[in-house]
Every structure is written in structure tokens, then in C-alpha cells.
Amino acid sequence: MAVYTAVDPDDLAALVARYDMGTVLSCKGIAEGVENSNFLLETTAGRFILTLYEKRVQEDDLPFFVDLLAHLAASDCPVPAMIRDRDGIAIQKISGRAACIIQFLSGISLTHPTVGQSEATGAALGTMHRALENYNGARENSMGHPYWLSVAQATGDLDAVMPGLQAIVDDELNYLGAHWPTDLPAHVIHADLFPDNVLMLGDEVTGLIDFYFAATDFRAYDVAITHAAWTFSDDGSTCNADLARALMRGYAREISLSVAEIAALPLLARGASLRFLLTRAHDWVHTPADALVTRKDPLPFLNRLRRYKGADAASLFAIA
Amino acid sequence: MAVYTAVDPDDLAALVARYDMGTVLSCKGIAEGVENSNFLLETTAGRFILTLYEKRVQEDDLPFFVDLLAHLAASDCPVPAMIRDRDGIAIQKISGRAACIIQFLSGISLTHPTVGQSEATGAALGTMHRALENYNGARENSMGHPYWLSVAQATGDLDAVMPGLQAIVDDELNYLGAHWPTDLPAHVIHADLFPDNVLMLGDEVTGLIDFYFAATDFRAYDVAITHAAWTFSDDGSTCNADLARALMRGYAREISLSVAEIAALPLLARGASLRFLLTRAHDWVHTPADALVTRKDPLPFLNRLRRYKGADAASLFAIA
Numbered sequence: 001m002a003v004y005t006a007v008d009p010d011d012l013a014a015l016v017a018r019y020d021m022g023t024v025l026s027c028k029g030i031a032e033g034v035e036n037s038n039f040l041l042e043t044t045a046g047r048f049i050l051t052l053y054e055k056r057v058q059e060d061d062l063p064f065f066v067d068l069l070a071h072l073a074a075s076d077c078p079v080p081a082m083i084r085d086r087d088g089i090a091i092q093k094i095s096g097r098a099a100c101i102i103q104f105l106s107g108i109s110l111t112h113p114t115v116g117q118s119e120a121t122g123a124a125l126g127t128m129h130r131a132l133e134n135y136n137g138a139r140e141n142s143m144g145h146p147y148w149l150s151v152a153q154a155t156g157d158l159d160a161v162m163p164g165l166q167a168i169v170d171d172e173l174n175y176l177g178a179h180w181p182t183d184l185p186a187h188v189i190h191a192d193l194f195p196d197n198v199l200m201l202g203d204e205v206t207g208l209i210d211f212y213f214a215a216t217d218f219r220a221y222d223v224a225i226t227h228a229a230w231t232f233s234d235d236g237s238t239c240n241a242d243l244a245r246a247l248m249r250g251y252a253r254e255i256s257l258s259v260a261e262i263a264a265l266p267l268l269a270r271g272a273s274l275r276f277l278l279t280r281a282h283d284w285v286h287t288p289a290d291a292l293v294t295r296k297d298p299l300p301f302l303n304r305l306r307r308y309k310g311a312d313a314a315s316l317f318a319i320a
Numbered sequence: 321m322a323v324y325t326a327v328d329p330d331d332l333a334a335l336v337a338r339y340d341m342g343t344v345l346s347c348k349g350i351a352e353g354v355e356n357s358n359f360l361l362e363t364t365a366g367r368f369i370l371t372l373y374e375k376r377v378q379e380d381d382l383p384f385f386v387d388l389l390a391h392l393a394a395s396d397c398p399v400p401a402m403i404r405d406r407d408g409i410a411i412q413k414i415s416g417r418a419a420c421i422i423q424f425l426s427g428i429s430l431t432h433p434t435v436g437q438s439e440a441t442g443a444a445l446g447t448m449h450r451a452l453e454n455y456n457g458a459r460e461n462s463m464g465h466p467y468w469l470s471v472a473q474a475t476g477d478l479d480a481v482m483p484g485l486q487a488i489v490d491d492e493l494n495y496l497g498a499h500w501p502t503d504l505p506a507h508v509i510h511a512d513l514f515p516d517n518v519l520m521l522g523d524e525v526t527g528l529i530d531f532y533f534a535a536t537d538f539r540a541y542d543v544a545i546t547h548a549a550w551t552f553s554d555d556g557s558t559c560n561a562d563l564a565r566a567l568m569r570g571y572a573r574e575i576s577l578s579v580a581e582i583a584a585l586p587l588l589a590r591g592a593s594l595r596f597l598l599t600r601a602h603d604w605v606h607t608p609a610d611a612l613v614t615r616k617d618p619l620p621f622l623n624r625l626r627r628y629k630g631a632d633a634a635s636l637f638a639i640a
Contacts, residue, residue: 009428025426025521028360031349040348040360042426106345106362108329201345 005037005052005095012041012050015094018085019101021045036212037097040104047104049080052097057212059091059098064139065211066090066100068188073103075131078124078199078207080105107199107206116203118230118243119250124205125193125226126254129219132187141191141215145180145271148278149173155282161298165281172274172305180271181218181264189222190214194229220261223251224268227317228276228304236300239307245318266313273308277301325357325372325415332361332370335414338405339421341365356532357417360424367424369400372417377532379411379418384459385531386410386420388508393423395451398444398519398527400425427519427526436523438550438563439570444525445513445546446574449539452507461511461535465500465591468598469493475602481618485601492594492625500591501538501584509542510534514549540581543571544588547637548596548624556620559627565638586633593628597621 007027016024022044030038030049037052053059066082073081082090082100092099110117141147152158152173158166190197192213199207231244251257257265280298307316327347336344342364350358350369357372373379386402393401402410402420412419430437461467472478472493478486510517512533519527551564571577577585600618627636 006431008431012428024428026519027428029351030360031351040350108332108344108347111326111328199346 004035004054005097007039007050007052007095011094015092015099015101016041016043018087018089018092019083020086021048021083021101041101048083049102049104050094050099051102052095052099054097061139061212062091062098062100064137065214067137068135068211068214071135071137072128072131072208077128077131078105078205079128079211080207080209105199105207105209107201110195110198110200113195113230113243114203115242115246117200119246120200120203120205121193121198121226121230122247122250123253124198124208124250125190125222126251128190128208129187129222129255132189132219133185135188137188139188139215141217143191143213143275143279144215144217145176145275148176148271148274151278151282155278155285158281161281161284162302165302168302168305169274169278172270176267176271176274179267181260181267184218184220184261184264185258186216186218188214189217189219191217191222191225193222193226218261218264218268219255220257220264221268221272223248223257224265225272225275227265228269228272228301228308231316232300232304232307234300236303237307239304239316241316241318244316248318262317265317266308269308269313269316270305273301273305277305324355324374325417327359327370327372327415331414335412335419335421336361336363338407338409338412339403340406341368341403341421361421368403369422369424370414370419371422372415372419374417381459381532382411382418382420384457385534388455388457388531388534391455391457392448392451392528397448397451398425398525399448399531400527400529425519425527425529427521430515430518430520433515433550433563434523435562435566437520439566440520440523440525441513441518441546441550442567442570443573444518444528444570445510445542446571448510448528449507449542449575452509452539453505455508457508459508459535461537463511463533463595463599464535464537465496465595468496468591468594471598471602475598475605478601481601481604482622485622488622488625489594489598492590496587496591496594499587501580501587504538504540504581504584505578506536506538508534509537509539511537511542511545513542513546538581538584538588539575540577540584541588541592543568543577544585545592545595547585548589548592548621548628551636552620552624552627554620556623557627559624559636561636561638564636568638582637585637586628589628589633589636590625593621593625597625 013024024043026042028040030040032038035054035056039050041048041050069079069081072079080103082102084090152169158169197210230247231239277298280296284298333344344363346362348360350360352358355374355376359370361368361370389399389401392399400423402422404410410420472489478489517530550567551559597618600616
């Protein structure tokens, strides 16, 4: 959450002039997004988000995101579509960065969801999955199961993060490597639907945002990620059964998971926990303490992993 | 420029409910302001700025700022007034911080002003001074001339910032101490009118913002600060005569400075240069390298100081 790159007012006026969106009234850097520079842009035609893509988002991936969000928006999912200029171009250049002007969506990112908000999010995830079942786009999941070993190796000594962590991760990588499913329904998924990537007004989902980890993977893995992201206490030690039941109830309104998918959920959630444990541990080790980016503590995901390995893991999904 | 303090959505809804401004639609942290947390707040009634005051702004000073901005707004100056709730209260509490909901103003902060924009800023400064001539409020200028010695002492060894700087500052403090005027027209001034504190659309000033250094001092000192802030190259080595003439021309449309004030401008500008040189040097030394706040290089104000000490200093004000 930071603005890295400044935008010159004249360059901005020239960019906006490529679109049918009037003239600039205001442009303020906002503290939002992965590692991009985001601005809340107001013109005489309305409000928009201007995103400048920094190092973490590959420029080669941008056409995929443009197409994905256009598809979802056309399917009535509340996602922020990238807007095309008069020549049909969505990916622009400003301040030496690739940049897009994006729809503005109302709503607030939650910190601690209620039961009603958890149910609404489950339903929104299901609606999105229905819209993606027959979507032709595809993108390799560079944060997916085949890559966790290399993330762990690139992190270095995991015992430096927490004594004993290396052995836990090694065991888990072995177990998941031996048991990871191969034939569950798959399509493009969000893969990062944490509460800060859902905009809400009351119990209504007004926006699903930050698709920059979207990639092809099991839809049930997306459910598992969302479960890990929404239903635990901040320290990851406790799963809130009411939130979990609500999330699964909302999702089930839109998608009927197969018996095989339901049976796989605890294992997929172990994978989801390991994925965020590893990427957070990696960033923890490799982010300088003086960086503008806030480092996220990896250990709450170790706690989730332990819960999902428990004998009662199926009950966490309200499917036992 | 950073968001330090998070706002809980429920607390925000409760705060907004105290006002006649509908319900919250969106609230995004923006990268703006001195050391406060600022949010762009959208409700069903329009857009606002929500400011949470962090350590640098004294809570005891807030009633002064509320009254000052109300006075200026009532005088048709384009300033962001703090909005009062149904009980007439402007200073609220949220997330453990004093907070105000403030008018949203259109416009963009400039980086490199044009001649037309410099003239408009001079005129806006003059209009603001006219509105303040008979204003009853007062606030001691804790960044004013009497305090520069203590800022220098609190910084420690200035030669650690740049070899030779200590002697330059000592000489300048002596000179200004002996020659600083005592009887020029004074009232509350902005005292920090850098380009990032002026919102513009084209050549129109749409907002004068960030009054948190406003205090009682010579109006000609405010002109000198604005001159130092607007008319120099980034490194402070070159004064742009066209920008300088335009600034003074715009100001003169609103205020006729006295002969004594005009004669004092080069000296006051030396003071303005020293003030920012010292506070930046102080922050440079005392801000940890890993802080979220961007440290500002003090040396461009040493360069300005040198220019204002030159034999042709009067010409920089287009008054020779």
C-alpha cells in the first residue's frame, strides 16, 4: 500500500484526452493495491482508478487481466473493468509505466466480516465461478502447488523465521506432493480473495478487486483460499464456525461442488495455508525492514495449516 | 505522505451518521498531507476528506484551524472548511485520534508551475491576505524567526549534514537576529504555500490547502516563503525570473505592499530559506531512514539562501 510513481499533470491530461471521459478534476494517490501505484481520478465524466503497474505485475500479463475483467463485467460480476480509449486500447503508458484507467466501484474493504457479509462473499465467489466455467482465457498459476517447493527454497532457512518451521514445511510439501488432486474442475480463479479484496456496502458485495493473482486452478482451491482468508481470527488460531458455515452456504447457492471437491477441501485448504505461509515468509526474509511495503506476518498461516490438518478439518467446512 | 491509522467501517458509519451527509459509499486512504492520515470519503451526499490527526498537529490547535478555515471559506477563499455535525461540532474522535470531516476541493497539485499558474497563485495569496487583515484569530508561529536558533541547536552538528553548514547557519542567524524587522503588517498567514499545497485546474486556483503551519507573522514573510517555494529550480540554484515576476504581479493585483515591506522582501526570503533549511536538516537527522515519511533534502534551501543573499536579490522580486 503505497504510491511509488508520480504522475505529471500534463501527462495525465494527455492520457485522459484519449478517452471519452471529459477533463481531469482531481487525481489523488491512494493507499491501495498490491504493489502498484493507484490514483483516484476524477474527471468531468465521473470517477475512475488510475493504476500504474510496478515490478510485481508482469506487463505481458496485462492483456489477460484486461480480457478477464471485461468478461466478468459483461457477466454482471461486480469487478472493475479496464476502460478502453477511443482506439480500443486499455493498456497505456504514463510516467514510464504501463497503466490502465479502471472503473471506480463503491464499497469499503472489510476488516472483520459479519456472518451476513461472509455469506454474501461466498455467493459472490460462486457467481464469479459460474461466469468463469466456460471462459476461454487461461494463465499458469505461478503461485500454485507446483511452485511451492521453489518458493520455500528461495526463502532460504525457514528456521530463521521460526525455529522448527523448515521441518514442518518439508513434511507438508511431501504430503501435499503425494496427495494433491489432479482431476478436479478447473478454470481461471481469483486465488487471493481476502477481505481487503472485497468491497461491500452493508451485506452487499459491490466489488471484487485485485485480480493480479488470478490464474487457472481448481475452483475448489479458490473456495479453500477464501475460507482461509475469511473465517479465522487474526492470529489464525481459531476458525469461526458461523462465518465458515455462512461462506459455504452462500457459495452453495451458486455452485454445487462435487463429492470429490468437497472431500478435497481440507487438503486444498492446507495447500492454501502453505501457499500464504511460504510467500509471506519469503517476503519477510527478502523485504528490507525500511521498505514502504508492510511485511505480513507468516505465522497466522502456520496456525491455519495446523487447524486444517486436524481430525475435525471437514467440520470447518460445514460439510461433515 | 502516508496513511498511518486505519478506520473501522462501523466506526466510520457511526461518525458519518452524526452529520447530514447520508451514508458511506467509499473510503480510501490517500497519500497526502503533512503527517496526518487522510481518507477520500464518499457518501450518498458527495465527497469529503476525512483527516485523522497524528502527532505533528497539536490537538489544542485544532479549534484555531477550524475557525480560520471557516473564516476564509466565508470570505470566498477556496479553502477546505471543516464541516460541523448536527450539534455544531467539527472536531471528532475516531480510531483514538482527533479527526475532522473536511470539504473536498477539485484540482491537482502542481509539480512545475507555469507563468500563468504562478500569477494565479500570487493573486490567491493576496486574496487570502485581504481576508485575513481584519481576522481576529491569532497563533504563535512556532516555526517563526524567534525559534530558528533552537531548531538549529536541536538538530545537533549541522556539519554532519554538509561540511561547513554550521558556520553558514551561525552567521545567518546572527545577521537575521540583528536585522529582522519588527513593525511590518502582520496577521495570520499560511506560512507553507508550496506548490503541493495549491490545487489548480489549468490556470485557476481551486484550493489552498494544508493550513497546519498557519500562524501570526508578517504578510510579507508569507510572500517571501511563497516566492522561495514557487520560483526556483528543484535544486534551488536558479530563480526563474518569469515565474517570480508573475507571482509578484498576481499578488500586487490584490495587495499593495508598503515601501518598507518591499525593501524587506530579500531579507525575509533569506529567513524563509533558513527556516526550511533548518527544519529539513532537523528532520533529516532525526527521521530514521526506514520511516514511512519521505525525508526532504535540506540543501536546495541553502542554494536559495545564497541567491537571496546576492547583490541582485531585489531583482528576484521584480521590484528593482
